[in-house]
Amino acid sequence: MSISKKIKASLSGSSMIRKMFEEGIALKKKHGEDKVYDFSLGNPNVDHPEAFKRELIKVADQEIKLKHGYTPNAGYPETRLAVARKISRTTGLKMTADHIVMSCGAGGALNVILKALLDPGDEVIILTPFFVEYPFYIENYDGVVKYVSTRPDFSPDIAAIGRAITRKTKAVIINSPNNPTGKVYSQKSIKDLARLFRKKGRERKRPIYLIADEPYSEIVFDGVKVPSILKAYSNSIIAYSYSKTLSLPGERIGYIAVHPRIHEADDLMAALILCTRILGFVNAPALMQRIVTHLQNVSVDVKIYQKKRDLLCGGLAAAGYEFARPEGAFYLFVKSPIPDDAAFVHRLLQENILVVPGRGFGCPGYFRIAFCVEDSTIVNSLEGFARAIQDCRPKKVSRRARLGSSA
Amino acid sequence: MSISKKIKASLSGSSMIRKMFEEGIALKKKHGEDKVYDFSLGNPNVDHPEAFKRELIKVADQEIKLKHGYTPNAGYPETRLAVARKISRTTGLKMTADHIVMSCGAGGALNVILKALLDPGDEVIILTPFFVEYPFYIENYDGVVKYVSTRPDFSPDIAAIGRAITRKTKAVIINSPNNPTGKVYSQKSIKDLARLFRKKGRERKRPIYLIADEPYSEIVFDGVKVPSILKAYSNSIIAYSYSKTLSLPGERIGYIAVHPRIHEADDLMAALILCTRILGFVNAPALMQRIVTHLQNVSVDVKIYQKKRDLLCGGLAAAGYEFARPEGAFYLFVKSPIPDDAAFVHRLLQENILVVPGRGFGCPGYFRIAFCVEDSTIVNSLEGFARAIQDCRPKKVSRRARLGSSA
Numbered sequence A, B: 001m002s003i004s005k006k007i008k009a010s011l012s013g014s015s016m017i018r019k020m021f022e023e024g025i026a027l028k029k030k031h032g033e034d035k036v037y038d039f040s041l042g043n044p045n046v047d048h049p050e051a052f053k054r055e056l057i058k059v060a061d062q063e064i065k066l067k068h069g070y071t072p073n074a075g076y077p078e079t080r081l082a083v084a085r086k087i088s089r090t091t092g093l094k095m096t097a098d099h100i101v102m103s104c105g106a107g108g109a110l111n112v113i114l115k116a117l118l119d120p121g122d123e124v125i126i127l128t129p130f131f132v133e134y135p136f137y138i139e140n141y142d143g144v145v146k147y148v149s150t151r152p153d154f155s156p157d158i159a160a161i162g163r164a165i166t167r168k169t170k171a172v173i174i175n176s177p178n179n180p181t182g183k184v185y186s187q188k189s190i191k192d193l194a195r196l197f198r199k200k201g202r203e204r205k206r207p208i209y210l211i212a213d214e215p216y217s218e219i220v221f222d223g224v225k226v227p228s229i230l231k232a233y234s235n236s237i238i239a240y241s242y243s244k245t246l247s248l249p250g251e252r253i254g255y256i257a258v259h260p261r262i263h264e265a266d267d268l269m270a271a272l273i274l275c276t277r278i279l280g281f282v283n284a285p286a287l288m289q290r291i292v293t294h295l296q297n298v299s300v301d302v303k304i305y306q307k308k309r310d311l312l313c314g315g316l317a318a319a320g321y322e323f324a325r326p327e328g329a330f331y332l333f334v335k336s337p338i339p340d341d342a343a344f345v346h347r348l349l350q351e352n353i354l355v356v357p358g359r360g361f362g363c364p365g366y367f368r369i370a371f372c373v374e375d376s377t378i379v380n381s382l383e384g385f386a387r388a389i390q391d392c393r394p395k396k397v398s399r400r401a402r403l404g405s406s407a
Helices: A005-012 A016-031 A050-061 A077-091 A105-117 A134-140 A158-164 A187-204 A265-278 A286-293 A302-319 A341-349 A375-392 A399-406 B005-012 B016-031 B050-061 B077-091 B105-117 B134-139 B158-164 B187-204 B265-278 B286-293 B302-319 B341-349 B375-392 B399-406
Strands: A100-103 A123-128 A144-149 A169-174 A209-213 A236-241 A254-258 A331-335 A366-370 B100-103 B123-128 B144-149 B169-174 B209-213 B236-241 B254-258 B331-335 B366-370
Touching: A005 B265, A016 A341, A050 A286, A050 B050, A077 A100, A077 A254, A077 A286, A100 A105, A100 A265, A105 A134, A105 A169, A105 A209, A105 A236, A105 A254, A105 A265, A123 A134, A123 A158, A134 A144, A134 B265, A144 A158, A158 A187, A169 A187, A187 A209, A254 A265, A265 B005, A265 B134, A302 A331, A302 A375, A341 A366, A341 A375, B016 B341, B050 B286, B077 B100, B077 B254, B077 B286, B100 B105, B100 B265, B105 B134, B105 B169, B105 B209, B105 B236, B105 B254, B105 B265, B123 B134, B123 B158, B134 B144, B144 B158, B158 B187, B169 B187, B187 B209, B254 B265, B302 B331, B302 B375, B341 B366, B341 B375
Parallel strands: A123 A144, A123 A169, A169 A209, A209 A236, B123 B144, B123 B169, B169 B209, B209 B236
Antiparallel strands: A100 A254, A236 A254, A331 A366, B100 B254, B236 B254, B331 B366
8 A cells, every 4th residue: 555544544435525526427428418407516606796707807917027926825915904804894803914814715724724723632523514524624634523413403502512522622613604504503603602612711721713614604595694703702713715705616715814812813823824835825826816805895696596595495395305494505405305315315316316415414314405506407306306205205005905915 | 822732833943934035024124125135035036928928818808607616626627638748748658637636836736745645654755955845744744754965966865865765765755956956856866766766666565656846847047958757767746836937836836747657546646636625725726727728838938047047156156155056946055155054144134135044944054045036136136245255254364463462
């Protein structure tokens, strides 16, 4: 054996999402693109806002000496300032450029944060169902993943989180709006979490960092508001990405925002900057930094996603599926009509429908539908969804058949 | 304490290059930009080629559905194919898209490669003087750094490398053209290395991976050719970056190229793709992938750097400095006129000259000049360089003074 043993082990249990993605490619080759209903990947299908394209063309054309040179490891000061101003406006906190580190998306941000924080054996709590990459990110830095189930409505179970906190707990990751459930944590949930962490922090004389993974904070429906964790709790860190807000997940641009009064703020900021450098990110892509500087208040049209949610929820409810209606993001987490979610996902495959089994998110008995797809994909898939659930219902067996079987 | 202990320790011994960079900013504020001669950072000052700008504007303007969406973790197939074709042409090897993973520059590439390969305690050999980030990259994955000195002309010391190889040696990193010395390893050096690794690989029944960090492979002078390690040795992996070839280090675009007959090729490729994902890179920036697809044979005008080298080498030789003339990259590694390189670097600071002490590269007694600066910076700094070396020469003491001192 030559490659890393840990990576070799990870390979064999590799991401179910990607596996579905590959099965999807094979199915599409066989049946044609429009005959396959691919809900497996969170790759936004709403195009970037026109303002993004205008800004890109403007910057592409500008004559700036060494426009594509290294930026400071933390990012351009003007970009960080624009981000700080935006957060200051929405939270009332006094954020400055010194509280912001530009990152390669939220995935890059989370890796940098965890590397900066974790010593081997430190525990990080994540809430089930969870985004599939969290365990990898935590184990990258020899952290220990502690799984805590959410309540039946996918809101955080404060008492259970409290029981999971030990002397070794370094951080808790939350993700609201949530992937895979679409849940937006309420103001009360956030306040209760903050109260719990303050209490536990005092007891242990060691802070608990609240890491909020917020790539979907702008993708919310029906006027729902995402409560600010920065306002609620001072030992909090935001991992943000423009991937979903501006529909550019391939460009890898996001940021880390640190509460101005976080524990040992200077050390933490220096650590985040160092880790950006030594993990090989070096700096967030320069061109994208320039562009997002001027797009702080721009977003894709969220109504487009809301319509998709409504189409999907309407169709699935009519077919008899059970789920909690998403308040944000573009995922629906559906109860599998049979306990074995993998088996049901295979049943859906026969309908050329690609979804991801809940066990991939630590939550068997469910499956995830990523509805960032064409409306027609949703509409045309509904018959297949209906057939699949009907198949799982106890068959009405005729009197004759019953008599026959008892014979 | 709350942040990672390892990171805290790294912070206190943080990069000398960045420290010089910051001292530079302070000096520039005090004396004015044009009065400070900043040779501390390898941030290319030659602008990107016109072809890059044309391609950027073209791609920015194109109407492509979801142009900025996620790419496959390994990168766009067409980009990988373009890279594979280029390498096939120059090496005669049959490279395909399946041997290429697009990366966030060479820094991202090296992190992905080392994570894919290393188990805790695996040893990685690097050659002194070394690029300052290598020890960080290796220790990120709990690897053990083994330092082997180069020969006085900075070429690899094959015998010394042979002695440093143990049962735990997983890989050797080389960097030619070299940062900080400008050395280009000869065809003979590469062949000797390959022979050594094959022999040791057979003896240990376990391959030694040769990782070639090649961001400067296009930046060579006087018609020097960089020998291909892929042609010489099958267990070799290239970490490449377009940062220097196209002058866009801030955009974070490069690739990993794996020898088609490398040991357990399929596992290694899968591992590289997985590590790209789970380290949070996810994919190399999409827009830059599209652009470099069409710029495989484009490079900055290397003559511009060659002229800078000649200006600098001429001036420093006249002043009495000792160094090996760089054959590539844009660094000059100069013998300090006094044994204490840090002290001499401080003497140069008094002349408003910023360079980096050799100890930062594991090689005390030298200092590094990054000559990717304006010609005028080089020319105007030469007086200061001359004064500094004169100061270090043994003073001619007059007869009278000698008599006086003996009195």
